[in-house]
Every structure is written in structure tokens, then in C-alpha cells.
Amino acid sequence: MKTLVLHYSLDGNTRLVAEAIAKAAGADTLELKLAKAMPSSVPMRIVKGGYQVVSKQCPALQPLDRKPGDYDMLFIGSPVWAGCYAPALRSFFARTPLAGRKTALFLCHGGGKGDAFGKLRAALAGNEIVAEIDFVSPLKKNPEAAVERAGQWAGETMAALAGGA
Numbered sequence: 001m002k003t004l005v006l007h008y009s010l011d012g013n014t015r016l017v018a019e020a021i022a023k024a025a026g027a028d029t030l031e032l033k034l035a036k037a038m039p040s041s042v043p044m045r046i047v048k049g050g051y052q053v054v055s056k057q058c059p060a061l062q063p064l065d066r067k068p069g070d071y072d073m074l075f076i077g078s079p080v081w082a083g084c085y086a087p088a089l090r091s092f093f094a095r096t097p098l099a100g101r102k103t104a105l106f107l108c109h110g111g112g113k114g115d116a117f118g119k120l121r122a123a124l125a126g127n128e129i130v131a132e133i134d135f136v137s138p139l140k141k142n143p144e145a146a147v148e149r150a151g152q153w154a155g156e157t158m159a160a161l162a163g164g165a
């Protein structure tokens, strides 16, 4: 099954998890990159990022170096911003509608994921969500444990799909 790990990451947490998933699943990766970088100051990031979420903005992305439509199975990952997935994902969904794919969702957050999974599921209506997992501040807490957990989850998810689940 041709598999892609698609994600956005501002500070590396979601990237850490994405790379572990890709390794365990034998998948390609595609990291979404904003055309215009976020501010470097943390308070400015919170203000700008939070505003982008509540106003449902779709910030411009850099060109994608893979075609998600070429893949049967997508792991889709994001940090939680203001109880939602990050705006880069909203930009991606607006320009690359996905349908009829199997998807597994992963989130990184600081302890308050809100209904981010529900919002991601709604954005992916028309696709089959086969698994979900979230991580709390993996880089700060215990990167090795997060890598192991992510790899195990990805392996189990792929095994379930291969078994016809």
C-alpha cells in the first residue's frame, strides 16, 4: 500500500513523530511549509497563529514536492493550535481535496487538544479514518518514548490494514 506521512510542524514535535511513523510504516514524507515564516517570538506566534485559526485563514504554502493523490494511505499530522489543527493543513485541504483515502491522524499539543481530532475528521469527510493518536510535548517530555510509541502505533495501523481491517 503506497503510504504518505503528511504533516506540518512549527517547532519539531510533529516532525519527530512523523519521522518515526514514516520509518515504521515504510512511508514517504511530505512536510507542509509556509511560504511566509511565522514570527520567531513565542507571544507573536500565539497571537498570529491563534488569529489565523479563528479567522479560518489559509496561509500560502511552499510548493509540494510530492503528490498526495498518488497515495492510498495517508498519515496526517499537525500541532494543535487554538484547539484546532494548524492553518497550514487548512491551506492544504483547500487546495488538495482528498476523498476515498484511508487516513490515520496524529496530533501534538501542550495538554489541551480540545476538539482538534473532530475538526480534522470534519475536514477529511469522505475519507476513512482508521486510527488516531496524540502526543503531549514529545520533544520536551520524552522524545525516545514518543518515537517508540509512534512507531508501534504506525506498525499496528499498517498491520491492521494489511489484514483487511
Ligand SMILES: Cc1cc2nc3c(=O)[nH]c(=O)nc-3n(C[C@H](O)[C@H](O)[C@H](O)COP(=O)(O)O)c2cc1C
Binding pocket: 008, 009, 010, 011, 012, 013, 014, 015, 045, 046, 047, 048, 049, 050, 078, 079, 080, 081, 082, 083, 084, 108, 109, 110, 111, 112, 113, 114, 136, 137, 138
Ligand atoms: C499558535 C499556537 C497555538 C497553540 N494552541 C495550543 C492549544 O490550543 N492547545 C495546546 O495544548 N497546545 C497549543 N499550542 C502548543 C502546540 O500545540 C505544541 O507545542 C505542539 O507540540 C507543537 O508542535 P510542533 O513542534 O510540531 O509545532 C499552540 C502553539 C501555537 C504556536
